Each structure stands twice: as C-alpha cells, then as structure tokens.
Amino acid sequence: MAVNPIVRSLGPGVAAYLQLPGGWFLNNAGWLSGTEATLLIDTCATEARTRDLLAALHTHTPAEQRPVTVALTHAHGDHAHGAGLISRLGGTVLCRPTAATTIAAGPHTYPELFSYTDWGDITPLSDVQTITARTTLDLGPRRSAEIVPVPNTAHTDGDLVVWIPREGVLFPGDLVFTDVTPLAAHGSITGWLAALDWLADFEATHIVPGHGAMGAGPTRGLIAPLVDYFHWLLDVVHHGDPDFTALHHHACTRWHSWLDSERHAANLRIAHAEIHGYRCDGSTAMAAMTTFTGGTIPLNL
Template identity: 50%
Template structure:
C-alpha cells in the first residue's frame, strides 16, 4: 500500500492518524496529549506500521516511556497488534475485559484466511487496566473519557474515546466509512444500539475505525445504521436466499470496499436472529469464495 498515512490536527490536544481507505487491516488511530502524558488510541496491524505511528506520536508530543497510555478499542489485530511496542516502551495499556482476554490469546493472524508474512513482532502484551465502566484519563490539563460500549456491537468488548474539550470522538470499528463493516464477532442489533448511543456524545470530529475523518453534517453513521437495519430486515425470514441478498448488497453498496464481507454479515445476522450459532469456518469460506483461497494483504 503506497499511500502514506495522514495526520489530522483536530484541536489543541488531539491528532488523528488516518490510513488509506480500502483494504483489510488498514485502520485509523490517534492520540490525545496533555502536559504530563499522551493517550494513544489504538495501534496498527504490523510491527513496522505501529513503529511509524509511535514515531509520529513522539515527534508531535515529546512523550515516551511511562508518559504513554494506550486505549485499545477492541481486540482485532489491526487495532491491537502494535500494543506490545507501547508496553515495551514502559507505557500502560487499557482495554475492556473481553478485549484483554482475546488479545492475550493471540496474536490473531488468521492464517487460513489471509496470505501475508509481514506482521513482524506482534507478541500479545498484558493489558494493565481493564475498563468496565466510564473512565476519565487525566493527561495534565486535558482529559479523555474511555467509554466501554454497553452492547455487543462490532465485538463483545468495544470501547470508544471521547475528548470533550476538542469535540473529538474516536469510535474504533463502531464506524466504517466507505468500507463494508464486519459483523462476524458482534451483532447487528447491538451495533445499531451502539450507533444511537454515539449520537449522545457531543462531538464536532468523528474518527472512524476505517475510512476518512468525519465532521458536522456527515451521514456516515446514518448510512452504516441503514446497512445494519437492512441486514436485520432481510435475514428475519427462516430461509433467505443468501446468494441473491449478497448480490443485492454488492449492488446497493457498490462504492464500499471489501464486498466479500456481505456474505458473512448476512449469515451471521441470520444465525443471531434465529438462535443458532454461526460456524466460523463456514463464514470464513463464504468470505474467501470470491478469491478462491486466502485473501492477499497489501499492508
């Protein structure tokens, strides 16, 4: 992936680190800086990319070592793999209990799903603080609220970071912009509740987990909510025609990348609505079908 990340100044204390839109494992991150320490929101998928992110943090803030705190929005590797670098530098790591357990069970490379050998050192670190209720992190003159999501949404253990003084909301993968979301580890129903909850957090800038930054007047959350509502609507019947619905989704949301996820989202949402368990291997095979094998990564 040749495009370089963009660093956005979203206020006196807040920066967003935007990676290119489109492509697996290309997530956004960011940081919030006070006089005494910096809160890093998420890391990146590979050792090299995370190292570049942390170099940007140090250059912008002058903070390092125990002046760094990281909030990991959920356990997926694109957001969590670089956390080991913050831990080894002497920083602290925050995550929900479920995310901490899943991170500790990793690293999650999904070698049967993705063809890639450039991860580098992504050893799972120990999470220092489990976030089970809203937590305010004092950075010295600036504070950030780390808020666990009350529902199983994108995953069972999502959290968001809200910076009221700069009007910034880091959503993690509760929001995808221009990219098909992935319901595989969560639920469409809970995700919709989480999106409605985000609207109660005042913000002028929204940093999605994937895709470009969003400002006032953005329809990104409404667009995502409409997609998730469609999933629930079309999978409410006992025996939907998954192939036809997949084709419909690819046409309706043709501008969104990673269209192979529609098949997974439909099957997972149907299982959730009908009280059955979606077989992970079956979901993976449905996603790999357009590729005829593991998905090649360009990260």
C-alpha cells in the same frame, strides 16, 4: 509501504492518524497529548506500522509529553497488534476485560483468510489495565479524555470509545466505518444498531472512524449509512432459506462504493443466525468470504 498515513490535527494536542482508504488491517488511530502524558487511541496491525505511528506521535508531540498510555477500542489485530510493542517500550495498555482475554490468546492473523506473513513482532502483551466503567484520564491542564465502555456487544464483545469533550472529538473504533464494509463476524448486528444509537448522543464535532475517511457534519450523518445497512441485513434474512448469493450481489450493487465487499457474505450469515436464534461460528463466516473471493484475501500492508 503501500499506504502512507495522514496525521490530521483536530485541536491542541489532538490528532487523528488515518490509514486510508482503510480496508483490511488499515485502521485509523489517534492521540491526545498533554503536559503530563499522552493517550494513544489504538495501535496498528504490524510492528512496522505501529513503529511508524509512534514516530509520528513523537514528531508531533514534545518529548516531555510521555509516557504513553494506549486505549484499545477493541481486540481486533489491526487495532491491537501493536499493544505488546508499546507495553515493552514502557507504555500502559487499557482495554475491556473481554478484549484483554482475546488479545492474550493471539496474535490473531487468520491464515485461513490471509496469506500475509510480514507482521513483525506482534507478540501479545500479558499486562493490561482493564476498563469496566467510564474513566476520565487527566493528561495535564485542559487535556482530558474519557474512556467509555460500549454498553452492549456491538462490533465485538469488548468495545470502548474514547471521547475528548473539550474538542468534541470521538474515537468510536470499529463502531464506525466510512466507505468500507463493516464486519460483524465477532459481534452482534442488533447490538451494533443499539450502540450506534448510543453513539449519536455524544454529538461529536469530529468522529475518527475505525476505518475510512473522516466525515463532515453531525454524528447521525456519518452513522446513518451503517444503520440502513444493518437494518437491511436483518430484514432480508427473515426467510428461513434466503438466497445468500443474490443478497450478496444486491449488497455489492447498493453499497458499491464500500471496500471489502466479501464481508457482506459474512454479515448475511451472522444476521441470519441472529434472526433465527442460532450461533454462527467464525469459521462459517470466514469461509463465506473466501468462497466469494475464490481464495485467500491479499493484504497490501
């Protein structure tokens, strides 16, 4: 396996599970363990990676802290492909209703984008508990987590965040990327901007991004680069017929440290559609990326 996950303790029973540097399908996850139960935040893209996540969880938490409940921050396969496995192992899966619908229609492996096939068993689950309002999970003494639906379409139309108030730990899912190009192909750039503003109110001590390294300092410092980028996207597509190639080149230069720069091609099309009031279907955004890469995108999972 090319990437070895890192477990970072963030307080009693709280850990981030980091798969760095965090490009395509290398997401971050985490958990909160109490005496009554364990809450897992997200799964991984492949069966093998989800089994590694569970092995790390069991290594770092005592056996009596099961059963496992997993909260899926959204429906994307890197975060949700392992949910079926956890369900089949007796766990409970929580997600937004729209995410449940998307997951049930999967698994989504996008063969037009990726030639990767070694997913293992990622059969979707059919039994989820849907989250429609802010929900507190009590996992035992001094161990509680809040599952909070994002109030609008942002990264997707079914995002949620997990907030652990005692330690000030926020799992925002893919609302936050660090040094990885965010991808808005299934959401809304204006909605994502609104969600980032909403996110700042948590005043978290630790933020575990959906992809990329954890940053230090206040929430706004971590999300400011994303806010700049999304405003740029919306600003530069105001002309009806923008030069997407030149804009893509500019983005690659300006955000040169971000991985997966082909995503700029998709984001620019999404921004153009949003500003000019039409729908950009997913296949158009995907095709823009493979045109840039010159073929399917290699995965190293």
